[in-house]
Amino acid sequence: MMRRLDKFNWGWASLPFLLLCWVLVASRFPSYILPQPWEVMAEAQRWIADGSLLQHLKASLLEEAGGFALATLVALLLGTTAGLFRRFRDFISPLNSLFMAIPPVAWAPLTMIIFGLGYWSIVMVIFIAAVFPMAITMQEGIQSIRNGEVRAARTLGATPLQMIVHVYMPASLPFFTAALRIGFSQAWRALVAAEMIGASKGIGWMVSMGGQIGNTNQVLLGIVIIGLIAWLMESLVFKRLEKHYQTWRAH
Amino acid sequence: MTNHNGLTMANSQPVQRVAATLAIDSINFSYPNGHEVFRAFSLEAKPGEFIVLLGPSGCGKTTLLNLLSGFQKPASGTITINGAPVRPEMPELGYVFQSPQLFPWLNVLENVRFGLRMQNRLSAKEQTEKALHYLALVGLDQAADKLPYQLSGGMQQRVSLARALALEPALLLMDEPFAALDAITRNNLNEETLRLWSELGQTVVFITHDIDEAIFLADRVVVLEIAPGGIHSELAIDILRPRSNLGTRKLPRFIEYRTALMEKIADVVHANLSVL
Ligand SMILES: Nc1ncnc2c1ncn2[C@@H]1O[C@H](COP(=O)(O)OP(=O)(O)OP(=O)(O)O)[C@@H](O)[C@H]1O
Numbered sequence: 429m430m431r432r433l434d435k436f437n438w439g440w441a442s443l444p445f446l447l448l449c450w451v452l453v454a455s456r457f458p459s460y461i462l463p464q465p466w467e468v469m470a471e472a473q474r475w476i477a478d479g480s481l482l483q484h485l486k487a488s489l490l491e492e493a494g495g496f497a498l499a500t501l502v503a504l505l506l507g508t509t510a511g512l513f514r515r516f517r518d519f520i521s522p523l524n525s526l527f528m529a530i531p532p533v534a535w536a537p538l539t540m541i542i543f544g545l546g547y548w549s550i551v552m553v554i555f556i557a558a559v560f561p562m563a564i565t566m567q568e569g570i571q572s573i574r575n576g577e578v579r580a581a582r583t584l585g586a587t588p589l590q591m592i593v594h595v596y597m598p599a600s601l602p603f604f605t606a607a608l609r610i611g612f613s614q615a616w617r618a619l620v621a622a623e624m625i626g627a628s629k630g631i632g633w634m635v636s637m638g639g640q641i642g643n644t645n646q647v648l649l650g651i652v653i654i655g656l657i658a659w660l661m662e663s664l665v666f667k668r669l670e671k672h673y674q675t676w677r678a679h
Numbered sequence: 680m681t682n683h684n685g686l687t688m689a690n691s692q693p694v695q696r697v698a699a700t701l702a703i704d705s706i707n708f709s710y711p712n713g714h715e716v717f718r719a720f721s722l723e724a725k726p727g728e729f730i731v732l733l734g735p736s737g738c739g740k741t742t743l744l745n746l747l748s749g750f751q752k753p754a755s756g757t758i759t760i761n762g763a764p765v766r767p768e769m770p771e772l773g774y775v776f777q778s779p780q781l782f783p784w785l786n787v788l789e790n791v792r793f794g795l796r797m798q799n800r801l802s803a804k805e806q807t808e809k810a811l812h813y814l815a816l817v818g819l820d821q822a823a824d825k826l827p828y829q830l831s832g833g834m835q836q837r838v839s840l841a842r843a844l845a846l847e848p849a850l851l852l853m854d855e856p857f858a859a860l861d862a863i864t865r866n867n868l869n870e871e872t873l874r875l876w877s878e879l880g881q882t883v884v885f886i887t888h889d890i891d892e893a894i895f896l897a898d899r900v901v902v903l904e905i906a907p908g909g910i911h912s913e914l915a916i917d918i919l920r921p922r923s924n925l926g927t928r929k930l931p932r933f934i935e936y937r938t939a940l941m942e943k944i945a946d947v948v949h950a951n952l953s954v955l
């Protein structure tokens with residue numbers, strides 16, 4: 429009996445537990461303050477039926493994709509350069525710490541003045557949120573490459589270009605996938621926050637608008653979707669990617 | 680053709696016998712912090728010769744191999760392989776490091792194939808065949824699909840040896856490659872090194888601080904002085920080949936060489952102590 433309990437993965441129990449708590453707490457409040465899960469489900473059906481959920485989801489995902497892609501490119505450049513050259517690393521690391529200390533959403537009012545309300549102002553906030561933690565992780569990846577591997581490759585005749593393709597890149601791949609995961613989740617958090625401040629569509633907008641008109645169903649639906657997307661990306665894409673490339677590094 | 684495990688080698692091919700002349704001509708070398716390691720140091724290795732450099736810890740063995748492989752440059756003097764100044768990338772040069780330095784993201788076969796892939800002179804199929812050939816020579820063709828972390832230390836060092844040999848270097852530098860292994864594994868790999876060398880015939884410069892290992896392997900043992908210095912003395916090892924762990928190590932002559940080298944090393948260390 430004890431054995432079987434030990435083997436049971438308790439992770440599976442957490443979601444039902446959360447739902448149970450929700451139901452119990454919600455039963456003590458009127459539904460315009462805290463609705464039951466099934467009421468939120470009914471709200472979801474309405475949003476799906478008239479196509480507006482898809483529309484908002486699409487807007488958010490497009491912004492996420494744009495900001496995340498831009499951040500990945502720039503982080504790759506910054507992180508690799510900082511990893512390879514000590515002087516550049518010394519120069520960039522105070523800037524890195526400075527920008528990481530500022531909550532990304534604090535930039536939202538500024539980007540909205542510069543880029544106007546809409547796609548690009550949100551993309552810029554996402555970019556700022558994701559680029560620095562990604563750059564640092566990639567820099568650590570390059571720095572973690574052992575001198576011995578580099579020397580071995582040179583005596584095996586690798587040219588400088590081959591060194592990059594066949595040693596530096598594969599050796600830092602596990603860090604690269606970790607950077608992608610970190611960057612995506614940072615970007616997603618910033619996206620929702622930025623949409624809540626100033627946007628006319630998107631999941632974040634859905635939540636803040638729900639609050640303003642007093643539709644708690646809408647608020648909770650938004651929150652569930654935000655969590656669901658983050659969880660799906662994390663466990664279905666990034667965790668697998670990382671696991672795939674990290675088996676050899678653990679030893 | 681069969682290897683020492685009695686396994687038939689499907690892809691045996693004629694092995695090129697190429698050997699280089701290594702010439703070190705009165706080199707001087709100091710580290711940037713001013714620590715002087717070599718002063719007017721000269722040494723020559725004849726084609727196909729197996730030279731063992733023997734010296735106590737800190738005498739500059741690793742520094743010398745870094746110079747011989749071109750990772751570091753002497754302040755003056757020249758180091759040439761077949762007359763050409765050394766560079767780490769030159770194809771004549773093979774290097775087996777103190778620790779295996781395998782690429783952990785590549786499997787054993789791909790590790791051995793790495794150099795051939797960089798050269799890209801052979802077709803992919805020929806590269807794989809050649810890599811398998813050298814893996815079989817070190818007795819590890821069965822482990823081709825494994826990742827490095829799945830191998831023992833001794834097996835990893837074997838792969839490292841196969842990886843260097845696959846490029847058929849005319850000069851093989853070995854920096855205490857078996858020092859981290861247990862005595863039994865070390866003796867086995869010593870025997871294996873000699874077997875490979877007698878088949879392939881390249882020039883070898885092997886570094887160690889183990890006297891028995893030096894005698895067992897060498898045509899000539901060169902005893903190094905503690906830095907800054909040069910050569911303390913040399914000893915030609917006149918023991919018949921092929922040598923074997925069971926036979927060679929208990930020969931009276933082996934014991935004599937051991938005594939002689941122990942005295943030389945004691946002399947090196949003692950001379951240094953009186954300086955301090
Ligand atoms: N990067 C460096 N800067 C300054 N001095 C160094 C450096 N590397 C080594 N040395 C010094 O040079 C001398 C020779 O070092 P080296 O590593 O070549 O010795 P070794 O014979 O290989 O020793 P061991 O058997 O312990 O490996 C030592 O006195 C060492 O302290």
Ligand SMILES: [Mg+2]
Binds near residue numbers: 740741742
């Ligand atoms: Mg050393």
